[in-house]
Amino acid sequence: MLYKADESQLLNITVNEKEVMKFCIERIRELVKESEAEFVFWDTAELKKRTCMSWNTIQDTFFHDTRFVKRKVGGKWYFPAKETRAFLEQWLREQL
Template sequence: MIQVQFTDEQLIIDMARDEIKAKLQSVESEFVFWDLKTLCEKTCMSRSFVLETFFFLPDFPRHKVGTKWLIPAKEASEFLLKWLKQQPRS
């Protein structure tokens, strides 16, 4: 029989949390494209806010295929991080 004792429970919790974050990031990176609904879900922003604020900016990566907007996930993430840093803080 093997018995393992941990003296630092917080260290184990932190290690588990880091592993879970890494797995979630890899799952999220599996998306190649987002649609407009997914973009809104990923950013926690309403459709109207997204459309009024940054969706139609010339630099925002989007492609209309038929009647559907497709947004490259990685490019959109990078754009949004840059865009957010440029926003005034109140």
């Protein structure tokens, strides 16, 4: 690529696009692994954050779906992160 700083100077920059792409793909893989490993389960606050829904909306839409895995421990609901993410992606695809 050539960039003109002014009329008397030219700056020549060579970028190995394959190496840049390789670096980007590897970094994306690392970030995905980090985000997947971040939580084993979600609580209601995390579920609301991840879905961008209020607790009432969650209860009115998918909470009572028999496919939605949840466990109440004491007075608190917990949701297995991996299964919950998969369910939510499927549930959203089903919405018209």
